[in-house]
Amino acid sequence: MTKPVVPLPITTDERHSVSSTLTLAVDISGDVVPGACEYVRRRIGAFLRRVPAQVESAKLKLTVYRKPAVPRPALVQVNLVADGQPVRAQLTGAFFQEAATLLRKRLNEQLVRLQNPAVPRPWPPPRDEPPSVPRPAGQREVVRRKQYPLRTCRPDDAALTMDLMDYRVHLFVDADTGEDAVVYRGGPTGYRLARLAGLSPPAGTVTTPWVVNVHPVPRLDARAACERLDALELPFLFFRDAETDRGVVLYQRYDGHYGLVTAT
Structure with a gap:
């Protein structure tokens, strides 16, 4: 240990x-x-x-x-x-x-x-991303909970924070819609945006090549979210908390366990 x-x-x-x-x-x-x-x-x-x-x-x-x-x-x-x-x-x-x-x-x-904040990171990423410690589903637990006031900003600014902090996903409040949202690396362009409900592209001038998630964001509690992530074997899950109605990110840590990011 x-x-x-x-x-x-x-x-x-x-x-x-x-x-x-x-x-x-x-x-x-x-x-x-x-x-x-x-x-x-x-x-x-x-x-x-x-x-x-x-x-x-x-x-x-x-x-x-x-x-x-x-x-x-x-x-x-x-x-x-x-x-x-x-x-x-x-x-x-x-x-x-x-x-x-x-x-x-x-x-x-x-x-x-x-x-050069207007220049996105290259895509696809290099192959030196930290792989998670192999831990069987069912043995993973939420070992860290992060709760903080979400920053209200535009998706381009959220993407810059994600890149500078070396995050896979970043939770924020979308200034265009007022919704909790996440930006993450993926898709054909390297940058994806998911809001709790909104499906429209970011408003105004953007410098990031966005692909907007069109799949419904599930409404779950933390236990159900862990079960779903166990089944899907994805690096993270963005969901609507069944109690607070806020956006939450459950992510897989390097040690194979889970971390939970919520808004205050």
Whole structure:
């Protein structure tokens, strides 16, 4: 079983300054070899020193998954604030060296997107997406619940947030219709929009090649949503909560369990 996330003790030797005012903090989870931790920190720190954006904060997280056995057990996640915008990237590898190399490439793509918000990410995506830990249906549980005020914005802005945060799906309130909605990667263009009811394309000028979901959004409770996701084996499920009537996202985490995102 994976150990709880604990901060790596920071000493003079453990700190790696990205600039005169920024330190790359590190959290570890699982049996991370110290040499691997130092390698990843140096690789990511060297990359951040060269980026054109102003990096205001940076945090590195390293996780090892041993049980059940997975082919790519080393997961690296980086959370930044660059030019005032949160940026998150997460990738896996057979070893931390591989994961760090892939992560530098992903961060570069995200920072390019930040500098050019009108240019969508390429589609189809690369084949280095983190695969979920294989966990049989029926053994998956909701192990994390996220509840926050949903941002009201246009779909293009929601897509930018999704890309910069390395999300598969992003829940928001559609400014055009006032409905809870999600944007996600998929379809022929790479960007799909689903609202609780509305089927019209985004209004006004758009820069994202949208495909609007025309399938009804199911009305479910959390238990029924888990059962449906178990059966469908999809990365996430967008549904209308039977009690609150708000949009909810149930998603599959890297550890094979589920996370639930709801609005306050």
